[in-house]
Amino acid sequence: MTRKTSQYNRMVCLVLVVFCILLTLPPIVSSAVLYRSYVVKYDRGWDILCDSYIVQKNDWVYKIFRQKGEISVDDFQEFLSIFRRLNPHIRDIDRIRPFQNIFIPLKKLEPGTLPGQSTGIVTIPFVSIAKVSEFVESYSKTYTVKKGDSVSRLVAARFGHLGTRSYREGLNLFRALNPDVFDLDFIYTGQNLILPDPAMRNEPWYPSLFDKHGNIKGDAAPVKPEKKEHVAAVEAPLKQAPPVPMAQAAALLDAKLLNKGTYFFPGASGGDFELDLSQYPVIEMEDGRHVVFTTGDQKLGADAEVLKSRWKDVAIVSLQDESSIAQILEAIFRSENWQHKQDTELSLSNYGLDITVRAQWISAKPPDYEGKTRHICITMVDGNNQQTPALIARYLDGLGIIIKDVLKENPASAKNMDAASQVFARPDVAALSPTNRKRYVKDLIEALGYSFSENISVTFPYAGMQVEAVSNLVTTGNGNDFLIDFGELYGDAAREIEKTGLGMVHIDRQDSLDDITAGILTALGVTYAVDPLYTAAARPAEFNTILKIPGYLVNRPGEKDLLLSSIPLHNRILRFLNARDVKVVLTGIMQ
Structure with a gap:
């Protein structure tokens, strides 16, 4: 062996x-x-x-x-x-x-x-x-x-x-x-x-x-x-025949639908109480909760007390005939004994990436053997184009959030795993490795598509004579060139150079990478947004996943937008951004 x-x-x-x-x-x-x-x-x-x-x-x-x-x-x-x-x-x-x-x-x-x-x-x-x-x-x-x-x-x-x-x-x-x-x-x-x-x-x-x-x-x-x-x-x-809306609701909640046979309970008068599941179907949740449905003019009356005495957590929900899956879910979540019925939003942070998930209905699953609680987030959508992209759905699944977007016209379709049939592609991403501020500035300028030249000789008038100094030049190609001073210009040199009309960015030792990035983007005159927000799906933000990425989103007319991210990003987030025509540069942490 x-x-x-x-x-x-x-x-x-x-x-x-x-x-x-x-x-x-x-x-x-x-x-x-x-x-x-x-x-x-x-x-x-x-x-x-x-x-x-x-x-x-x-x-x-x-x-x-x-x-x-x-x-x-x-x-x-x-x-x-x-x-x-x-x-x-x-x-x-x-x-x-x-x-x-x-x-x-x-x-x-x-x-x-x-x-x-x-x-x-x-x-x-x-x-x-x-x-x-x-x-x-x-x-x-x-x-x-x-x-x-x-x-x-x-x-x-x-x-x-x-x-x-x-x-x-x-x-x-x-x-x-x-x-x-x-x-x-x-x-x-x-x-x-x-x-x-x-x-x-x-x-x-x-x-x-x-x-x-x-x-x-x-x-x-x-x-x-x-x-x-x-x-x-x-x-x-x-x-198979399409599942009935009640069965679909149970499947969305990872629950069991009991709609065949008879449930026997000890009755109030000493005899057995029988619950006909074909008349009063039951959804049994993973944590032991039960939802009993009545439709039309059906009433349980005093028998409801028998159920409540036998099942610790039971909700009795009245439905109209031919209720839709959305109506069934709404009735369940509004029921008296439903836990977390007010939760329609989850917030978490993953390595600095702030995530907000908003859904029509959010249900907490019982803790697993590791003590972790996962959440099911259900939203009705109008079409496939409004479903959460598979990359984001899989990413969230790994964080304990299960996205189930349900097509209104085809409720049986509640999956967001369309990426399973796509060929895997590596993301378009660049990473900077800042060992010092000058190296970071050089790499950042070049990542933005401009030229950075070190130790350039600069001549300027001072006290009636021409004085020569050494600095660092950023060439933009549009006439808005400027110098970057890392504290190498002494006395009145910087002020006198600026009088000649040449712009200058001053970088001090105490400046953070964020401060440096913002100063350079401002000097370049580009349009940018701080800590941009992305909605995962092509639908209103009311029921959507919102990603807040620390960094700077630079708009580049005629080119892909450039995201300067100050945090590491998961492979699936990178590919999601690439699909939105965004190129990513990971600015890194000063070593």
Whole structure:
């Protein structure tokens, strides 16, 4: 078990590194490819590449964890949290049973990183036969030729008798590993050879190296091998009738709708009280609260007291016939026993980024096993163009805020994950690394598209004579050039230079980077806004997400606006800004 596990672990690590490299390479023509299938699950704003694993006898969770993936290595506590959420059927991670199917998180992925990622299963080519020697070399050993050795004897001793299929396979692997051996009948004593390890025949990918004759696949177009490993099935959605508004309301609240069968309660007179769920449907919340619905002229009367005595937190809500999903939600949130019914706004700060989320209805979920409370924010919108962009929805999901924008004409659509089908693209961002004020000013001026020249000779009249000084010149190209003085001009020099009509910005040692930035932008005469606000969705701010980014937004006619951010920004925020035609410069912190 130990040896097999070690080999499998090496293969998984190799897969995670190699598939990212292969994605950047041009397709290889006429080469065989080895494939491995992985499951993609969604968790709090991220797509998670998972290994679907069947628990074996004598397995235990931490033993499996040690063998798997990037997340486990980088942050084991985060790995455990993701594992718990992806495997809710495993209530105690210290007790797993043979033949249980578990998802082991390997790597976080941005949407569109891998082809087919949005389908839930990705088939990754992790080695090309054109590079077979590099791959198989990890399953090989160096051997020094001795007197009496021959290639046929060395291969036969490891792969079987001359003339068998396994011998031909071993011989072809030998050729791939030793391209400098031109004549297999001629090797010499002391020569170093690389011999394939026959243990690789036990690996699941081994058969896909060869064609039916035992030759390495290299002359034919690649054919995917039959997938033998167990993966979670992704079934095509069945055609079903549209869900009723009450079911949609329950789904939006991550609650259960009980609308079939009968609920039995001890009645006030000693008999059983029966609640017909088809007549009086119930929404059961995750925290144990219940909402009982009556419609039209239905009344529970004295039976309402029975319900209140049995269920600690119960609200009885009266609806009109054919109520819409918005009317149902509004009735729930206005009900007498509904907690947090007045909350329509959440505020938080993440690394200096101030975020305000406003929604028509906000519901707090019960704290999870880590004690963290997540919030569901529901808003009705007129069309797809008014939905919160997926980048922002995923970003907020990672902060514990679940955005559910519901189309008024198609309430069943309440997702903001459209980025899952888009190809991942790196953001357009530049970062300054200010080691001192002069370096910061130079980098900032150039990032703004202007020229900064150090130690320029400046001549000016003083007391009837021409005096020469040294300063720093900003060239704008529009005639509004100016000097920047870092305290290098003494006495009356600065005032006399300004009398000549040449502008000047004075930077003192105590000036902050914000002070310096504001002074330079003012001297340049550009239009800018301080700490700009961005609404996430194309809809009124009344029910929207507002981002306040510390820094300066510079308007550049004919070009993209330039955001000088004084805080680090998440990759998804950067890509959101790029989609708004905003280029970002991270101004950094003085080192």
